[in-house]
Amino acid sequence: MNELSAVGVMSGSSLDGLDICYCDYNYFESKWQFQNLNGETIPFPRDIYGLLLKARDLSGEELAKLDVRLGMWMGQMIRDFCRRHDYLPQIIGSHGHTVFHHPKQGYSIQIGSGQAIASYANIPTINDFRSKDVLLGGAGAPLVxxxxxxxxxxxxxxxxxxxxxxxxxxxxxxxxxxxxxxxxxxxxxxxxxxxxxxxxxxxxxxxxxxxxxxxxxxxxxxxxxxxxxxxxxxxxxxxxxxxxxxxxxxxxxxxxxxxxxxxxxxxxxxxxxxxxxxxxxxxxxxxxxxxxxxxxxxxxKIVVPKAEIINFKEALIFSFMAVLKLRKEVNVLKSVTGAFEDSSSGVYYSP
Structure with missing residues (x-):
């Protein structure tokens, strides 16, 4: 698996929209290279946007419903994105939308059901990249x-x-x-x-x-x-x-x-x-x-790269984390999170 194609999706705390990107990866002479990076930012539907704004205040059942609703919509958006550009990715890496992040109490919760994404996009999906690191004593962040x-x-x-x-x-x-x-x-x-x-x-x-x-x-x-x-x-x-x-x-x-x-x-x-x-x-x-x-x-002097990297670097890296997880390689570093050990984090869902 030295050549892989992946989609990354990211919903940031600014709620600007869902970032979706596609990228081809190649592992050659002990170095990773990426090419054909392309992405789009898709605004949230009004109902989902409104619920995300108040997600921390929802009841348990309402949050569970939003988790699935968001995942279904994300899966549909990824499917449509891939069809528009004739992409056939082997894996999706999804960060999800953070609702609670309390690593000292042992949890970090992102919504956007991985199973719903995989099922609606019809592509294997990896999400929940933070939980394992948190349970290893880390901050669950940063992942980039x-x-x-x-x-x-x-x-x-x-x-x-x-x-x-x-x-x-x-x-x-x-x-x-x-x-x-x-x-x-x-x-x-x-x-x-x-x-x-x-x-x-x-x-x-x-x-x-x-x-x-x-x-x-x-x-x-x-x-x-x-x-x-x-x-x-x-x-x-x-x-x-x-x-x-x-x-x-x-x-x-x-x-x-x-x-x-x-x-x-x-x-x-x-x-x-x-x-x-x-x-x-x-x-x-x-x-x-x-x-x-x-x-x-x-x-x-600071370097500002081309627009695709400016806008989709985080989504790109979550696609890369999924590639590493697929290869059972380290994708979260203890030196940055404070965990006891490096880890290969994320949960895999089949369509």
Whole structure:
């Protein structure tokens, strides 16, 4: 199985839509290569979107129904995507949509039934990539570093500006990775105050000014002083940041200040790292204000790759994790999650 084709699907915390990508993998001379990457982002149906927004507050039975409903829809979307492009993938890797993430209590719950996906797409599916690591004492996150290690090793640091900003340090003997700060979840919430789903091209942030007092209050949670491995849950973002957004400040000033906050936290996380090359992906790469503040904070030129990698890197890596699981190889690294051992994680479902 040195040549495999796979589909990856990712539903991020920003709820921008379902990312679906296809990729061909080749293992040659002890190195992984990928090609023919193609992806689409499909908006959630209004009913599913509304339920995902309040998923943490649903009853047990309502959440079970949503799990299956989401999986059925995901399977249909994958099937249609593959038919449009004449793809015949051998495996699907699905992250699912995170509802609860409490690794210290032994669980991390993502919905989007793996069996429903496999059945409706008619393709074997692997999901639930976090549970095994959590039960091995890990944080169940981050998972992306396995892909950074094998597919993007040319870069010293890989930064993802998604709903939550996280990074992987590739330039040390053992990869390290961790969540840094809430990112697009907060910036999108600020944009909503201007009647926009997100800050298009960072125009809001680029026209804002610095709010020192709010910036100082953002620094207070103990999380930012902790060393990795560490991860951020959606509940934490709601409690520590979104619920404390100043009500009377100009949204443009909030956007600029928060962009600077994210850039500074990332730079602070890399103070003791000797790095030169930095790859930046995720939805935040479309925000010029965020990129400008990040580049200024880091003091190096950042690399923004082609659009397919920007938009679908996380989905790509979940397809890669499924390939590794299919080969019974390590796909979650203890050096980044804090687990007792590396693991080959995920649950396999036949159509």
């Amino acid at each position: 570093p396995i892909g950074d290690k094998h597919l993007f090793s040319a870069y010293d640091v890989c930064i993802n500006l998604g709903g939550i900003a996280n990074l992987t340090i590739n330039c040390e003997e053992l990869p390290r990775a961790f969540d840094v700060a809430p990112c697009n979840q907060v910036l999108n919430k600020i944009a909503h105050r201007m009647g926009m789903p997100f800050d298009q091209d960072g125009k809001m942030g680029r026209s804002g000014t610095f709010l020192k007092s709010w910036y100082t209050s953002l620094e207070t949670p103990h999380f930012y002083q902790k060393k990795g491995p560490k991860s951020i849950s959606n509940e934490w973002v709601e409690q520590e940041v979104l619920s404390t957004l100043p009500a009377r400040e100009d949204p443009r000033d909030l956007a600029y200040t928060y962009c600077k906050f994210v850039g500074d936290r990332i730079a602070e996380s890399l103070l003791e790292v000797d790095f030169n090359t930095v790859l930046v992906t995720g939805g935040g790469t479309h925000n010029r204000a965020l990129l400008d503040t990040l580049e200024e904070a880091l003091g190096v």
